[in-house]
Amino acid sequence: MSNGRDVVIVEGVRTPFAKAGTKLKEVHAADLGKAALTELVAMTNLDVNLVDEVIIGNTGTPSDAVNISRVVALKSGFPMKTSAYTVHRNCASAMESITNGFEKIKSGTMDTIVAGGTESMSNMPLLFSKGMTDVFAKLMSAKSVGAKLSALSEIKLKYLAPRIAIVEGLTDPFCGLNMGQTAEVLAKKFEISREEQDAFALKSHQKAVAAKDKLQEEITPVFLPPSYKSSLAEDIGPRAEQSLEALAKMRPYFDRKFGTVTVANACPITDGAAMLLLMSREKAEAEGYKPIAKIRSYGFAGCDPKEMGLGPVYASPLALKRAGLTMKDMGLVELNEAFAAQVIACQKAFASDVFAERELGLSQAVGEIDPAILNVNGGAIALGHPVGATGSRLVLTLVKEMQRRNVEFGLATLCIGGGQGGAMVVEREG
Secondary structure: OOOOOOEEEEEEEEOOOEEOOOOOOOOOHHHHHHHHHHHHHHHHOOOHHHOOEEEEEOOOOOOOOOOHHHHHHHHOOOOOOOEEEEEOEOEOHHHHHHHHHHHHHHOOOOOEEEEEEEEEHHHOOEEOOHHHHHHHHHHHHOOOHHHHHHHHOOOOHHHHOOEEHHHHHOEOOOOOOEHHHHHHHHHHHOOOOHHHHHHHHHHHHHHHHHOHHHHHOOEOOEEOOOOOOOEEOOOOOOOOOOOHHHHHOOOOOOOOOOOOOOOOOEOOEEEEEEEEEEEEHHHHHHOOOOOOEEEEEEEEEEOOHHHHHHHHHHHHHHHHHHHOOOHHHOOEEEEOOOEHHHHHHHHHHHOOHHHHHHHHOOOOOOOOOOHHHEOOOOOHHHHOEOOOOHHHHHHHHHHHHHHHHOOOEEEEEEEEOOOEEEEEEEEEOO
């Protein structure tokens, strides 16, 4: 049953995803966002004056674009009157942007919102230590040459060791584990072997390579500085030559002695952006748009930070219940591949009556996910995971595939650093 306040996805687009430090390393996060947003405007022939708000997820917070959503909007030609703000929910930042837009449109407060995410993990900075910043503070306030020399004399060798922002950002301050270590926790808890993880990683690459032409339909090229004469027009993560033999040669990275998680059965650190155009149904119809999907519901939930990878299993039941649906109703599922171990653990937990009763207070399992409908075009192990943008990429990839397969309902879900999960249920339009 449809009504005018239904929140629909009109269209979406993303940049190519590239491993940090490679093709997109010189592209500012705001310019990645601009590339996706300007293409979204062009492909929908959107009158930017109709847009009530621009909401963009980002976790790296560039110091020269602290409210990056506003910067992206203005760079993309939106009028000064269009408000814009940035949201941060770690891995689900871009899904948070969509849910913010959903609530504003559903309530009748707004009718047209751009929601998405952008991230340049290449440009997350090195930081000076506290000792070094104290020296700089004294140096800047010194009035004489002698005072300046005195301040400089306080520099110690240990002060010169930088703090690596991306390492600190991927380490949970509550449990003290980095994200890879939390994947090791799940591998041990659910008895997931190295061989299982490598096999899952290989399938991610194989599916992404096979789906290259389909994925191109959601990608717009990014022209590369400084000359802007060349461009990147496709994801560079999927490997046609990937093999179990090559994967088996990789050493465990997060637990050198006893671990099973490697950089090859985990997602790479990545640059990229993805944007969606959201409207109320009545506004979309008035403007002559044919939406591609309707947002049925969403859910966020917390879990143990040490087991943050299980977040989808906690969040998805909320989204499914709010949609009035079950896992059996889902024709496609996009579950972010932060780590192979984490996805496999989620699959086992989704199918477990014991887990459902003990952890979720449910009488039976949330429901087994048929591997044939899970991440059918590959996932983040192959494509990459630009943290602030992945939430919108998952939804975009999902709704495009739902259109191709004539699937009625789909679920996009992901784990969130810090011990949370996010999930969204969408319904195909047309």
